[in-house]
Amino acid sequence: MWAPSKAVNGEKKSEEKSLAPYEFDKNEPGNLARRCIDQPRRMKVICIGAGMSGIITGIFFPRQIANLDLVIYDKNPELGGTWYESRYPGVACDVPSHAYQFTFESNPHWSRYWAGGAEILDYLRHVATKYGADKYMKFNIRVTKAEWNEEGGKWHVALERTDTGETFTDTSDVLLSATGALNKWKMPDIPGLDSFKGPVMHSATWDPNFDVTGKRIALIGGGASGIQILPQIAPKAKYVDHYMKGKTWIPPFGIGALGVLNRSGDPVTPQDELDAWKDPANYLNYRKEIERSLHGASDVLYKGTDNALAFQKMCEDHMRSKLAKKPEIFEALKPDFAPACRRLTPGPGYLEALVRDDVNFISTTIKEVTPTAIVTKDGKVREVDAIVCATGFAGYQQHFPLIGKNGINLQQQWEDDIPESYVGLAPENMPNYYCFLGPNGGPGVGSAVPFLEFGARYMIKCVQKLQREWLKSMTPKRSAIKKFGEYTDKYLEPTVFNSSCRAWWRHHLNGRILALWPGSALHGMYLWSNPRWEDYEYELKDEQHGNPFSWLGNGYCVSQVEGKDTTAYLDDENLKVPVVNPLEAKYLEGQVSF
Known part of the structure; x- marks a missing residue:
């Protein structure tokens, strides 16, 4: 803020402008002594x-x-x-x-x-x-x-x-x-794959101009993308050789990623629900109903509990029934680990596609790829026109x-x-x-x-x-990272996520779980709302001259220096008695007790 020019012999000399000790100097934006405490740096x-x-x-x-x-x-x-x-x-x-x-x-x-x-x-x-x-x-x-x-x-x-x-x-x-x-998608490490003369593509780089109609297709991998691709291409292709050496659980319709019952029936939204949602309040209530089901606490997440075993039995019965025409596929797919050790995919139509006459489920390991075919370790050679790799990410x-x-x-x-x-x-x-x-x-x-x-x-x-605070940097302390890791391992150890399986989110077969938060989404959201600043190491910018309190500046707030409202704390919206958090508010209203 510039002070008015001083008059000399009745004339104003605009070049002679002075600053009051508390005013911000535009020529020295890094001069903290002339900054208001609430004047943030760029x-x-x-x-x-x-x-x-x-x-x-x-x-x-x-x-x-x-x-x-x-x-x-x-x-x-x-x-x-x-x-x-x-x-x-x-x-x-x-x-x-x-x-x-x-x-x-x-x-x-x-x-x-x-x-x-x-x-x-x-x-x-x-x-x-x-x-x-x-x-x-x-x-x-x-x-x-x-x-x-x-x-x-x-x-x-x-x-x-x-x-x-x-x-x-x-x-x-x-x-x-x-x-x-x-x-970052990852192609499988298969000898000879680069020698194949037909189209070779990863699910993450699908060519939209590629037409599977009437072609002999090799689909390698049975993760989420492979499970979604097979039902779409099987009805159009001449046949599909589906290579799947891993094992996986396919939950029934209406089962979410963690076995929480969301909704039964056809996944297409019924017209009566679409009509009801013309009222935003109705739709919001419906959305809340679904999200409440996802947030629900359940012992289905813990190994060996009655609900976990019941959910596994539900998945097993569902798969056995859908694969009754080819029971050998069920035996090849059935895992020896708990559901959710690998990420669950609803997979509508996948099990039905596996029992089609034009789909060949192959659990034998691939030995090599030739210019025209895939050879498995048992010596069988299967000619194909195109290879689709649904083999995941790095x-x-x-x-x-x-x-x-x-x-x-x-x-x-x-x-x-x-x-x-x-x-x-x-x-x-x-x-x-x-x-x-x-x-x-x-x-x-x-x-x-x-x-x-x-x-x-x-x-x-x-x-x-x-x-x-005009800091140069903040970096999490190694000790805090390690202690968070210890807590994470301890939390996840008894969960179904920690069963013995190969999954992208594990370091190796029985290694550390890399992807999952140690708790629910609401649990993490609460923690992030209340940062532990003591878990960081800080470096000061040169402008602070080694004093971490230099950012306090000129002793004023912007509203004072610029002549703006300095009594906003008396406005109606600021006169309510504050509460610490929503949970405390409910406690004060008698809705919950501790």
Whole structure:
């Protein structure tokens, strides 16, 4: 704020402007002695990925962080992340559509209980445009390296335009990863696969122009994508050889990812429900009903309990009945581990497809691929026209060099040791770096989208702390990461997730569970709402001259210096007696007791 010019001999000399001791000096924005305590410094945030988490970032961050520069880079030509990339036949969400949407934008128009990929992508486009997240997004740009600059306290991010090959660098105070764990797809390691003369594709890179009609197809893999693809291609292909060496549980219709009974019957939404949802209140109640079922506490999650055994029996009876025509497939598929040790997929139509006469279920290990056929270890040769690999993703492998403190590369850190993070969001040695759905950062119980939103709110609190207190960096302490890991292992040990099975979210067959949060989604959302700042190590910016209280500034607030309202604390909305949290409010109202 500039003071009026002084008059000299009756004339004003505009060049001789003076500052009161408490006024902000525009020529020295880093002069903390002239800053109000609530005058935040400018912050630059780079977010990698424009999927669901990137969209949340583009909506939440600009609305809650003052003085923010935000850019969201994505390697694809448009937003959507996995829902843009995944175009294989039958791609769909394995979470009920009505619970797989943003809290602030309910969609009563889902056509199916488990919406297809194209429908989800349309919803994401709509939300990003409506709330302005798209204006922060830049497409066809891939991150090739990111390195923390200790002296300047900035991330230097190397970028490449995927359409032109042009390279450039951007810098930021904070770096976010919104790429998810299932972003880098992985082809199977099969000798001779690259010699095959016909089309070879991964489910994550499906060619939309490829027509399976009348062709002999080899489908390798029986994870979520393989389970969804088979029912779609089997009726059109001449025949399908389905190679499935693993074992899996297929739950009945109406069973969610953790055996919580959601809804029975056909997954297509009945017309009477669509009519009822014209009233937003009716739809919200329906959505709450579904999300309550996902959030429910149940001992079905714990090994050996009556409910866990009953759910396993339910899955077994369902599979045995559906595969009665080919009982040998049931015996080959039946796992010796509990349901939910591997992620459960509802799989409508999969078991029915397995018993078709034109589908060959092959559990024998593949030995090699020739230019025209697949050879199994028993010596059988099966000629095919095309090979589809539904073989999953690389999981928690860092996709590009990410160099943090002391030159430590997160790629090497997570390769040499078990991938870990602080409360699912922040890896060791990486200042001002946060990742959505990091190690042990995904909910096993509850609705995932609110979980993502609360993760973003936690990151916002971190950015605001850096901004408010003029910090160069904050990095989670190694001791806090290790203690969180110990708690996580102890929590997950008795659960069905910890049965003996091979799953992308495990370090190895009986190794540490990497993906799941140690508790429910609501449990994690509560923790993220109350950050433990003592679990971080902090570095000051040079402007603080070694005094962490320098950010207190000139002793005033902006409202005082700029002559704005200084009695807002007396406004009606601020006169209510505060409560600590919603649970305490209910306690005070007598709704709950401790």
